[in-house]
Amino acid sequence: MSHPIEPTPRHPLLASLSDARELSAMSAETLADVAVEIRDVLCNLLATRTAHFASNLGVVELCLALHAEFDFLTDRLIWDTGHQIYPHKLITGRYSQFESIRTRGGLMGYPNPHESDYDLFMTGHAGSSVSTAVGLRSGDILRDQRERRTVAVIGDGAFPSGIVFEALNNAGELGQDMTIVLNDNKMSICHRTGAVASYLDRLRNNPFYTGLKTEVVRLLDHVPMFGDPAERLLAQMKEGVKAGLLGGMLFEELDIRYIGPIDGHNIPLLRKYLQLCKETSGPVLLHVVTEKGHGYKPAAEDPVFFHTPPAFEDRGGTPVTRRSEGRPPYTTHARDAIGEAMKSDPRVTVITAAMCQGNKLEPVREKFPDRFFDVGICESHAVAFAAGQCKTGMRPIVDIYSTFLQRSYDQIFQEVSLQDLPVVFMMDRAGLTGPDGPTHHGVYDIGYMRLFPNLALMAPGYAAELPLMLQAALAHLHPTGIRYPKASALELKHVPAPIEIGKSEWIRHGEDGTIVAYGAMLEQAIAAAEKLDGELSVGVVNARFVKPIDHDMVRHSLEGGKFVVTLEEGTIVGGFGSAFLESAVDQGLDTRLIRRLALPDEFIEHGDRTDLLSDQHLSADGIVGVCRQSAARVSVG
Numbered sequence: 055m056s057h058p059i060e061p062t063p064r065h066p067l068l069a070s071l072s073d074a075r076e077l078s079a080m081s082a083e084t085l086a087d088v089a090v091e092i093r094d095v096l097c098n099l100l101a102t103r104t105a106h107f108a109s110n111l112g113v114v115e116l117c118l119a120l121h122a123e124f125d126f127l128t129d130r131l132i133w134d135t136g137h138q139i140y141p142h143k144l145i146t147g148r149y150s151q152f153e154s155i156r157t158r159g160g161l162m163g164y165p166n167p168h169e170s171d172y173d174l175f176m177t178g179h180a181g182s183s184v185s186t187a188v189g190l191r192s193g194d195i196l197r198d199q200r201e202r203r204t205v206a207v208i209g210d211g212a213f214p215s216g217i218v219f220e221a222l223n224n225a226g227e228l229g230q231d232m233t234i235v236l237n238d239n240k241m242s243i244c245h246r247t248g249a250v251a252s253y254l255d256r257l258r259n260n261p262f263y264t265g266l267k268t269e270v271v272r273l274l275d276h277v278p279m280f281g282d283p284a285e286r287l288l289a290q291m292k293e294g295v296k297a298g299l300l301g302g303m304l305f306e307e308l309d310i311r312y313i314g315p316i317d318g319h320n321i322p323l324l325r326k327y328l329q330l331c332k333e334t335s336g337p338v339l340l341h342v343v344t345e346k347g348h349g350y351k352p353a354a355e356d357p358v359f360f361h362t363p364p365a366f367e368d369r370g371g372t373p374v375t376r377r378s379e380g381r382p383p384y385t386t387h388a389r390d391a392i393g394e395a396m397k398s399d400p401r402v403t404v405i406t407a408a409m410c411q412g413n414k415l416e417p418v419r420e421k422f423p424d425r426f427f428d429v430g431i432c433e434s435h436a437v438a439f440a441a442g443q444c445k446t447g448m449r450p451i452v453d454i455y456s457t458f459l460q461r462s463y464d465q466i467f468q469e470v471s472l473q474d475l476p477v478v479f480m481m482d483r484a485g486l487t488g489p490d491g492p493t494h495h496g497v498y499d500i501g502y503m504r505l506f507p508n509l510a511l512m513a514p515g516y517a518a519e520l521p522l523m524l525q526a527a528l529a530h531l532h533p534t535g536i537r538y539p540k541a542s543a544l545e546l547k548h549v550p551a552p553i554e555i556g557k558s559e560w561i562r563h564g565e566d567g568t569i570v571a572y573g574a575m576l577e578q579a580i581a582a583a584e585k586l587d588g589e590l591s592v593g594v595v596n597a598r599f600v601k602p603i604d605h606d607m608v609r610h611s612l613e614g615g616k617f618v619v620t621l622e623e624g625t626i627v628g629g630f631g632s633a634f635l636e637s638a639v640d641q642g643l644d645t646r647l648i649r650r651l652a653l654p655d656e657f658i659e660h661g662d663r664t665d666l667l668s669d670q671h672l673s674a675d676g677i678v679g680v681c682r683q684s685a686a687r688v689s690v691g
């Protein structure tokens with residue numbers, strides 16, 4: 055009987071690669087062929103869905119060289135942030151599952167220890183890799199496993215994060231062997247900012263990289279290393295001159311050897327220098343120069359757009375994206391409101407932490423360059439910086455994703471809340487962000503922000519509210535926060551009631567019960583109430599504020615023994631529903647009438663936001679079901 059002819063796999067090398075350790079025996083030519091296959095997979099992926107693209111294209115050769123030189127089932131590898139993990143996943147046994155990446159139940163778009171022993175930490179927030187690598191090295195030494203080498207790969211955008219310098223400070227003192235690969239592609243998501251960026255530019259232009267270093271090192275290397283004190287002094291001077299000539303003094307002064315910059319797309323060269331790093335004692339920083347988007351010309355020419363581009367079709371080298379229809383997202387309304395505020399009040403500034411593109415602030419950056427600040431991936435600094443500006447009478451807006459704002463927790467406490475400074479926090483991506491998964495879902499801000507005194511916290515239920523809330527926030531003499539999700543904004547015909555701090559807005563009244571929605575969940579609340587018309591008479595409240603919560607609304611909604619369903623796109627622990635309960639208890643109301651609908655106290659995986667919300671009954675149908683249960687429970691008494 056003839057056997058079915060197996061189709062030739064489109065990527066024969068990746069398909070046959072069962073373990074990354076096979077790379078070490080591959081020739082330079084074969085590794086180059088693997089790189090071609092990886093780039094083809096990445097381009098095919100982007101034909102199907104939005105994903106991280108330019109960053110992954112830029113680390114293909116670096117990833118192959120690392121896995122060719124180290125055995126990362128024994129050695130330790132941490133990719134900072136983790137958005138550039140796709141090549142690593144493709145060569146560590148996940149090629150066959152790769153088409154599922156960033157879809158519900160599929161591979162995660164970031165490192166995931168549940169998928170592979172090659173992934174040590176699930177990450178998505180930038181900056182922590184050097185710290186965890188120092189910890190891994192320290193632990194392996196204490197556990198007498200010195201043979202396990204440690205490597206952290208960190209991008210130039212993540213590198214200025216404060217925590218990185220905390221780690222370098224510690225690594226330099228511990229003096230333990232480890233390799234820090236600085237992947238310098240001159241880009242964060244947008245063009246990188248800050249003095250560290252300028253320093254890296256100078257390093258890229260130093261004699262070494264322009265090819266003169268070889269001559270300089272040859273001359274200096276003829277100086278004897280050891281001998282009498284004079285010679286030793288000369289030897290130290292030689293090292294100093296080399297480091298000074300060749301850059302890297304910032305690291306050398308911290309007792310971290312600096313090597314580079316080297317071409318990050320030349321696999322044999324990378325392997326040679328990684329071997330040198332392995333032979334160098336103490337912490338080493340290998341400065342690698344790459345091109346973000348390397349291998350796909352449109353992405354290399356526009357790495358900002360191609361950081362996470364929408365799905366696109368390549369037509370003869372020209373990417374053609376599908377036009378996005380539908381209602382503008384809350385982020386657009388927020389950006390427009392910020393622009394209007396800056397136009398009407400010269401005291402208003404806006405501060406982003408390397409998310410100008412995600413916050414859609416490019417037009418604001420162009421129009422108000424003196425009052426637009428991109429501080430880099432430095433959220434803690436961003437908040438304290440805002441507090442400083444505020445102290446002088448400026449009105450700073452801190453425009454940071456809910457999940458990334460967690461990095462600034464102590465500065466929100468000490469520099470803003472305790473000082474009672476009127477900083478405005480615009481918490482974008484507050485809620486389930488979808489394909490980015492648990493590292494990016496902004497589901498804790500309701501709880502973590504409402505703990506602090508002086509803060510007024512609000513959330514728009516529909517588009518027209520956002521500019522009104524920002525105006526109210528800027529008029530308020532205390533710190534405020536406004537949260538909104540990565541979602542298209544509900545457009546209500548309804549004329550918004552004026553924003554009054556601590557006051558809700560009744561959208562409709564009901565005889566049987568009320569849904570009290572905080573923020574964008576108002577859309578699902580209205581849809582659910584309308585679905586129940588004729589069966590149950592259900593009111594809807596646009597809560598608007600979690601702090602101060604509208605105590606009159608709480609009392610009024612529970613009057614007459616009617617049920618209440620509270621609704622929020624955030625964790626059930628300490629969120630809006632908890633605040634509602636607290637108010638009801640304090641007012642001596644019957645809390646048995648209350649049902650809290652929120653996200654569970656567990657991490658929510660990646661997937662389409664609508665699907666994820668529906669899984670948690672945070673959909674119109676889910677809310678209908680909960681209202682029916684609540685009505686039944688109340689009728690039983």
Ligand SMILES: Cc1ncc(C[n+]2csc(CCOP(=O)(O)OP(=O)(O)O)c2C)c(N)n1
Binds near residue numbers: 209346
């Ligand atoms: C704490 C934190 N802030 C912001 C982000 C958003 N973010 C993801 S990747 C990125 C740029 C990273 O630049 P770089 O480290 O140079 O990596 P590249 O994309 O250039 O490879 C940013 C700002 C994040 N992931 N974590």
Ligand SMILES: CC(=O)[C@@H](O)[C@H](O)COP(=O)(O)O
Binds near residue numbers: 361
């Ligand atoms: C890796 C990272 O953190 C960013 O690229 C993030 O994924 C951007 O998220 P948005 O696409 O929601 O702006």
Ligand SMILES: [Mg+2]
Binds near residue numbers: 211240241242
């Ligand atoms: Mg970069």
